[in-house]
Amino acid sequence: MTEAPDDAKHNGPSEPAGRETPGKAPIRDLLVSAAFELFTEYGYDGTTIDDIVHRAGVGRRSFFRYFPTKEEVVFPDHERALAEMIGFLEEGAQDPDPVGRACAAARLVMRMYAEKAEFSVKRYALTRKVPALKTHETSVVRRYERALASYLRRRFATLQDGDLRACTIAASVVAAHNYGLRAWLSSGAGGDASIVVDQALDLVHRTWGDKAETMIMVARTDTPAWQIIQQLDTLREGGTGYRFA
Structure with missing residues (x-):
């Protein structure tokens, strides 16, 4: 050259x-x-x-x-997208669903690609041919992952496995986002990018998010274990049950 x-x-x-x-x-x-x-x-x-x-x-x-x-x-919009992601995560410091917030942050990146679909397809083809660009793209992806992990680490700070959980979920969010995005790009940006990306991110949310209802039951310390289990089963099945006193 x-x-x-x-x-x-x-x-x-x-x-x-x-x-x-x-x-x-x-x-x-x-x-x-x-x-x-x-x-x-x-x-x-x-x-x-x-x-x-x-x-x-x-x-x-x-x-x-x-x-x-x-x-x-080749990657002119990633700095802006990263800044938007970090800002969005910071705004969700009290979001009751941190995993959902992380998934929503990943969707911001997807929209950046979708807004310039033709350019995104050209870039995708180019990065597949040029090793140096693939390496650079990997470093960009790692920055997104670190931003997600940093947010989740703060949210899970009180958990014993908080750091492990944050890093694992961040990696899962990025992997799911990239899976959906690459499927869309490899099709020539046909259809709606959000459909396949949402499917992938929803899997992460279902796996790691806390969507279950919280159930509180009060029981005497001398209540037999079998009776507690029986009552829990009744409550799960929608029965009225009773309060142990």
Whole structure:
């Protein structure tokens, strides 16, 4: 890969870094669009940052103002999505259903993909071909997982197995979300992304969430165990039962 761009890849003049032109797409969007045009034409490894800025018609400094590396231009919305997820989780500090909150947070990421379905499909195809992008994507996914685990760890702080539970549920949420999302992307973004993602996340919620009703029964300490069990069975079956005194 050469840093010296060839003329075939350059079809626009450079302009001072950071200058927005009225009526023109934002520089950030221009860079992303130019990058994917070039990736399609010349491949990811065959495209340099110089190629991208020339195609976008902006200065080189503009690229690094928005993207620290070439990999980042492939994942332009993840920083925003991660920030939204963290904010959503922080707002749910008192949510009585922390697992449900974590699943809902994952759906925010799914919506980011669904809002730009065509772009998401192109990125999915690209990451499957380029090992460096797959590695970068894995690091991005880990950041989402850490954010979920951090939230759940705080919610389960009083439990003896709180840390284990938080990490396990966070990993389950991410795995379920990714399973559904990849199924949608591999179909070419056909249909509603939320359907398959919701199915996967609902499984996690049913497995780890606490949806059962709370039942409180008071009994004397000398009440026979068989009688307590019998009464519990009656209550579960909808009987009126009685209160042990």
